[in-house]
Amino acid sequence: MVTLRVSPEDAIRQLMDRIEAINTIPRTPQGIEYYDFIRWCSKTWQVADAIYGSDDPHAEELRTMTLQNCACDAHMKAVILAGAYQDRLLGFIREIEDGMAGAGTHQ
Numbered sequence: 464m465v466t467l468r469v470s471p472e473d474a475i476r477q478l479m480d481r482i483e484a485i486n487t488i489p490r491t492p493q494g495i496e497y498y499d500f501i502r503w504c505s506k507t508w509q510v511a512d513a514i515y516g517s518d519d520p521h522a523e524e525l526r527t528m529t530l531q532n533c534a535c536d537a538h539m540k541a542v543i544l545a546g547a548y549q550d551r552l553l554g555f556i557r558e559i560e561d562g563m564a565g566a567g568t569h570q
Contacts, residue, residue, distance in 0.1 A: 465515075465521070465558055465559060465562055466515070466516075466519075467514055467515065467559070468513065468514060468515065468516055469513065469514055471559050471560075471562065471563050474514045474555075474559055475556050475559055475560070477510050477513070477514060478510070478514070478552050478555055478556050478559075479556070480510075481503075481506070481507045481510055481552060482549055482552050482553065484503060484506070484507075485503065485545050485548070485549055488500055488503055488541075488545070491538055493536075493538035493539060494537075494538030494539040494540075494541055494542040495538060495541045495542050495545060496538070496541075497537040497538055497541050500541040500544070500545060501529075503545075504525075504529060504548070507525060507548065507552075508522065508525055508526055511525050521555060524551070525548070525551065528544060528547060528548060528551070529544070
């Protein structure tokens, strides 16, 4: 069972908010705006820190999923990473829901 600093329901809501926020990142013909994606990442890291704590592997994992540097194809790499972030955040939600089910607090 994962240790949370907030209620499971609040953690799920916050993670879903970050997933939904992916769709607000401006799109270009080449992908999504690189610096807007980095801002989204920064806010997502802050949410993970609030949910898990900055020293938790969940928060650290998200920090390691970043673009190495600004390159010509950064817009397309940002699209790929946004999908990876979404998948990982959904995995965090499933993990929380499984913990709730195991604790008998979730149907």
